Amino acid sequence: MSSQNPVFIPGPTNIPESIRRACDIPTMDHRSAAFPPLFERAKTGVRKVLKMDEGEVILFPASGTGGWEAAITNTLSPGGKVLAAQHGMFSLKWIDLCQRHGLDVEVVKCPWGEGAPVDRFAEILAADTGHEIKAVLVTHNETATGVVSDVAAVRAALDAVNHPALLMVDGVSSIASMDFRMTEWGVDLAVTGSQKGFMLPVGLAVVGVSPKALAAMEGAKLSRCFFDFRDMLKLGTPYTPAVGLINGLGASCDMLLAEGLDNVFARHRRIAEGVRAAVAAWGLRPCAVSPALYSDTVTAIVLPEGVDGNALVRHAADAYHVAYGAGLGEVAGKVFRIGHLGMLTDVMALLGIATAEMAMADMGVPVTLGSGVAAAQDYYRTNKAAPVQAAA
Incomplete structure (x- = not known):
């Protein structure tokens, strides 16, 4: 299948x-x-x-x-x-x-x-x-x-x-x-x-x-x-x-x-904040140097020294059939990217966060399984989405 x-x-x-x-x-x-x-x-x-x-x-x-x-x-x-x-x-x-x-x-x-x-x-x-x-x-x-x-x-x-x-x-x-x-x-x-x-x-x-x-x-x-x-x-x-x-x-x-453009932008901001909450819970940080620069469509996550981000992306695809973005150019191998734009919901974002945790744990990144998911869940529970028209 x-x-x-x-x-x-x-x-x-x-x-x-x-x-x-x-x-x-x-x-x-x-x-x-x-x-x-x-x-x-x-x-x-x-x-x-x-x-x-x-x-x-x-x-x-x-x-x-x-x-x-x-x-x-x-x-x-x-x-x-x-x-x-x-x-x-x-x-x-x-x-x-x-x-x-x-x-x-x-x-x-x-x-x-x-x-x-x-x-x-x-x-x-x-x-x-x-x-x-x-x-x-x-x-x-x-x-x-x-x-x-x-x-x-x-x-x-x-x-x-x-x-x-x-x-x-x-x-x-x-x-x-x-x-x-x-x-x-x-x-x-x-x-x-x-x-x-x-x-x-x-x-x-x-x-x-x-x-x-x-x-x-x-x-x-x-x-x-x-x-x-x-x-x-x-x-x-x-x-x-x-x-x-x-x-x-x-x-x-x-x-x-x-959906309403303001609702679209708010949805992307909320999903992105949940991903960023997960990144913080993992003890990692975004590539963006300050919160004012954080993108609401993609988060590039800096990995610990010695962990190859591109190898992590390949592993996630091979082991769990989930695609993340690899690092490019000067940050190749140093980051992996979670895209959170387009047709995406809080629930879908949680799937991506959970799978990223498994892939990082497999690659030796010292993350506690469930920590990022819990942080994102807490954010999404307290910052609920406005009702929108469901995508068919």
Whole structure:
């Protein structure tokens, strides 16, 4: 029998049955009159999830990485200067993508476990009186380390010196699970993917584009073809779209909005706090260096010296058929990650905590079986969930 255990990786996430069914539709002629209502439903839902008052939502058949590439190629030119921080694997990958496109990236290196360095960004932006910096990149939620960055503070740093640079945000593992306010925070390009908070299979890059970014598109000189916003805005779908996923995205947005975005964010916060209570009970700590940086979608847990986190993840998969996230880059082997986003409940989280305890005990980590479960149970019992519409 195939495993029916939920996954505890930070994406792809568990898929609600109703969304799975929404993706499973008969072949449709995407040039027929039947497709536009389905397409508009998905884009309208995304606008609400992004809290986006103006601009455009563009959907590409790609992953979040495709969204990164679309963001830069549609708004920047060869040799353009970009400001970014390197503080985890995914912030590093976005920097690498920019460099491969011939952009001049000013990289602020930070310890893995810290967030975007707002104060350092502010200094650099203030010193850039010639406005050579054309874009500032922020990884809202660094999936490798379980760290959230303050996007609003970066916007405030830009505004304080009237800097015209575009604010580009990687929200791949935050959007639809953690509060994201595109218009209020002055985000010009917001990137996410279908396989995280939207609880879909991988295959859609979702990009929110502000009016300012749309204006920048006209003068951008980086090469683009497949990811050209102009074609998408003119034709809607200049090539064959992922029709099933787009229908599923509409269903996902309906589900999130029916639960209520505030309830969605509160659920993720509550589940994350239970996981963090378990981590403390085990005598371990998150990779994030302070509680203000704790992510509500993934916790990277630092293991004792001599315990290989990636071996622990393999053992959990082999012995208990449960998937956790391995450590990446500078924290490879030093941490393992519990993803707690998407279709997840307190009860499902307890399963993940209990299995992690067994796997750690097997690997020689000095944890008391039941300690983390009890700590999470205590938290969940005293911080009960608001009634929500059950996922079908």
